[in-house]
Amino acid sequence: MTHASARPEADYNRLTPAAQERFDQVMDLADNTTDNGEYTALMLAAAALAGLHIPYGAEIRKCACSCYCPAIFDPADPDAHVIEETGGYNLGRVQCPTCADRHRETA
Numbered sequence: 001m002t003h004a005s006a007r008p009e010a011d012y013n014r015l016t017p018a019a020q021e022r023f024d025q026v027m028d029l030a031d032n033t034t035d036n037g038e039y040t041a042l043m044l045a046a047a048a049l050a051g052l053h054i055p056y057g058a059e060i061r062k063c064a065c066s067c068y069c070p071a072i073f074d075p076a077d078p079d080a081h082v083i084e085e086t087g088g089y090n091l092g093r094v095q096c097p098t099c100a101d102r103h104r105e106t107a
Contacts (some may be wrong), residue, residue, distance in 0.1 A: 006097035071096040
C-alpha cells in the first residue's frame with residue numbers, strides 16, 4: 001500500500017478572495033507580534049483559514065518563490081529552502097519543497 005504524503009499543504013489560490021484577505025492579515029499579524037502565545041494562536045488561525053490541521057506550536061508559510069507558487073506549507077519541512085532569514089520579523093521567506101527542488105541550482 002502506498003502512503004499519502006504526510007506533508008500538510010494547501011493551495012492559496014483555492015481560497016476565496018475573502019479567505020485570502022483574512023489569511024494575509026493573520027500572517028501579517030503573526031509576522032509582527034512580539035508575544036509567543038499570540039504568534040502560536042495566529043499560526044493556528046492561519047492554518048485553519050487555509051484548511052490545514054497543524055499541531056499546537058507548528059508554523060506555516062506561503063511559498064516565497066519568485067515563480068509565484070500558491071503553496072501554503074510547513075517551513076520546517078527538511079526539503080524547504082530558506083530564501084531570507086527573518087530580518088527582525090517572525091516570518092522569514094521560505095520556498096516550499098516543490099519549488100526548492102524545481103529551482104535548485106545545478107552545478
